[in-house]
Amino acid sequence: MALVNHQIILAERPKGMPDSGTFKFVKKDVEELKEGQILVRTLFVSVDPYMRGRMQDAESYVEPFKVNEVIEGGSIGEVMESKSGNFKQGDVVIGMFGWQEYYVANEKEIRKIDPSLAPISTHLGILGMTGLTAYFGLLEIGRPKEGETVVVSGAAGAVGSAVGQIAKIKGARVVGIAGSNEKINFLKEEWGFDEGINYRTAEDLESEVKRACPDGVDVYFDNVGGEISDAVFTQLNRYARIPVCGAISTYNLEEVDIGPRVQPTLIKKSALMQGFTVGNYSERFNEGAMQLGQWLQEGKLKYRETIKEGFENIPNAFLDLFKGNNIGKLLVKVAERKYVE
The missing domain is CATH 3.40.50.720 (NAD(P)-binding Rossmann-like Domain)
Structure with missing residues (x-):
């Protein structure tokens, strides 16, 4: 039986404040992996103010979102299956796979993060x-x-x-x-x-x-x-x-x-x-x-996260950005890790 992927797409370009009509929940079967591909299950999704600009069909420093396609954004996930020698089941990865529960990634679209250094969510916030x-x-x-x-x-x-x-x-x-x-x-x-x-x-x-x-x-x-x-x-x-x-x-x-x-x-x-x-x-990201x-390790830098639970709450979490309802980084937790050593 095919794995079902729940996605949130941009249904229409908003005028003024986005609302429920801006977003649409859809289902799509997950494709079979090809050589070099990795199946990622989303754990955390980042919602950020810059995403509002990408909902407009206007020239900017990054291309606008496309209507009827998944909303892109920073996400952290767990490798469920891999046909790549560079990734294995259980690896925690970060990428721009956005508002969906699963993603079939190519090797260059994601990178590993080390869960032992700090909570994995920090890689979308204070360490990201x-x-x-x-x-x-x-x-x-x-x-x-x-x-x-x-x-x-x-x-x-x-x-x-x-x-x-x-x-x-x-x-x-x-x-x-x-x-x-x-x-x-x-x-x-x-x-x-x-x-x-x-x-x-x-x-x-x-x-x-x-x-x-x-x-x-x-x-x-x-x-x-x-x-x-x-x-x-x-x-x-x-x-x-x-x-x-x-x-x-x-x-x-x-x-x-x-x-x-x-x-x-x-x-x-x-x-x-x-x-x-x-x-x-970008060439100096490692330095930063x-x-x-x-x-962070020295205690000179602290962070706070506002974490919403549930894939279905991603749009509401995004809208909360414009209401000032968060302190620190606003994230949505989509799932728990399955493969924990």
Whole structure:
């Protein structure tokens, strides 16, 4: 009897916030393996803000998702069967096989991870793309110096929380912006941020930034864009650096986002503002992963995961990203490992 694969496909391109009509659950028989192929059973699926951009039929740094095809994304799985000499049953692997329960992979589409180093889920978070995004964006563009003030928006998310901790390792004073008092407390008590701003309750966000940053802002790691970034820009110091990682506040807008013009501020402050994606540093991933792993083992770096259970909950977990319902990395656990030594 053929193995049945449950998949989630992009049913239609959303206008504004995605909803249940954006996604469709389908079933498909798993193909017989050919020489060199590997059958992978999904264990964890990553949901990330950048996926919203790929739902649009627009030019970007990565191709858009195709309608009526499986939604791609970072996933961790377990090898169930292998016709490759490089993989065996029970190997834990990572790849971009996305929102489906099974995947027939070619050898170059996946790579092994070592389950003994850290929980396997961390390879989709602090030891994976989100950790590397924080590492390279902050250190290569932000370049924080000891005693400087670093502000992070989206600070309670997977990238933002790592940015703040790395900035602390480098001796900076760190201010995080997030959307609840619970998150602010977590930033300060768990991750060592010096100050926090709840943008949802702040009556005057610009005044709150000024209060939290009496010496101005030297580095602003921007994950959200919009009015939060407008408020931070007013407090930039001379030669400030602004790594632009994301703009989640704008991803579901149906009209072009219009706000204050940033050019006069950049000129007056001789500030640097640079957008980036983690792929820019792909040749240095091993370097970044080794350093993140070392900090993790030394206790200098901590992480938090929000894990939803069940394949059927992947779309809802994705939508939670835009409601601010997660602290740290948001993942969906699809299955338990079957082959554990």
